[in-house]
Amino acid sequence: MLSKRCKYALKAMVCLARVYKQGQLTIASIAEQENIPKKFLEQILLELKRVKLVNSKKGVAGGYYLIKDPNEVSVADLYRIFDGPIALTPCVSLNYYEPCDDCVDEETCYLRNQLIEIRDKTRKSMSEATLQRFIDND
Amino acid sequence: MLSKRCKYALKAMVCLARVYKQGQLTIASIAEQENIPKKFLEQILLELKRVKLVNSKKGVAGGYYLIKDPNEVSVADLYRIFDGPIALTPCVSLNYYEPCDDCVDEETCYLRNQLIEIRDKTRKSMSEATLQRFIDND
C-alpha cells in the first residue's frame, strides 16, 4: 500500500504534470482540488523539491512546477522517495540494500531467487506507470 | 517491504513445506534454524493455524505441520494475512476494498486505471511465488 504521503505526492505530481511547461500551481489550489491537508502537502512538495522533481517560485503569483518530463517520473520513483524500497526485503533491494538481521548467509538464502523475481516484476510495473500515463489513460 | 512477521511466516512455511506429509517441526527448531525470536514465531504460527494453513500437535513429539499443498500457498497469501492489501490503495484492492478518504468520485478517479494495472501484475508475480518454488528453485 502507498502511504498517504506517497499517494498525495502522486496526485500532486499528476496535477503538475498536466500543466507541465505551461505554468505553476499553488499548494492551496492542489490541496483544495485533491482534498489534501494543505500543511501536509506543503511538506510533501518540499521533499519533492529537495529531490529535484519540482521547483517553486515564492511570492505573489508563485507556485510549484514540474521540472522533469512527465514521461520520466513514475510511481516507482515516488514510492522510493516516500515509502522506501520496492523489494520485499532489504537484502534484495537495488536502491536500498541492507543485509537482513536474521539471515546467516545471503548467497545460500533460499528466499533470494524468488524475491528477486518479484522485485524485478514489481519494479517494471511501477516504472511503467509514469505521470504521463496517468494523464493519457485517464 | 515485508514486515518481519511476514518474512518469518514465509520462512517457517517453507520449512514446513519441506517436510510436507512427512512429519512436523517444533516452534523451537524452526526458530533456532531460521534465527527467529521463539515467542514471536509462536504468535505467527498461531495465526497461520487460525487461518488454516497449518495445524499442530501438542505435547511431547508435537509440533507444526502444513495442511495445504505447497503449490497452493504463495507469498501473496502470506502478504495478505500479515501485511494486508497487495494493491497500492484500498480503493483498488480486491480482497480489502475500502473507499479512499480523499477521493471524491471513484468512477472518475484518474489514478484508478494505472493502479489496477499495477495491482494485477503484482498479484500475479506474488501468486506465482509458491512455497514449492522456494524449495525447487533454491
Next chain:
DNA sequence: TATAATATCTATCATTTTAGTAGTCTTTAG
C-alpha cells in the same frame, strides 16, 4: 502415573512510523 516437552493464551511494552497541526519567517509581484 509422574514428568518433561510441547503448544496455547493473555497481557504488556518500547520504539518507530504515520499523518498530521501550529506558528513564524522569507520572498516577491504589483
Next chain:
DNA sequence: CTAAAGACTACTAAAATGATAGATATTATA
C-alpha cells in the same frame, strides 16, 4: 507597502511494529 505565496522548525496523537513475560493446557513415554 502589502498581500499572497512558499520555507522552516517544532510538536503531537494515534497506530503499527517487533517483540517479551508468565502462566496454562496437553500428551508421549519412562
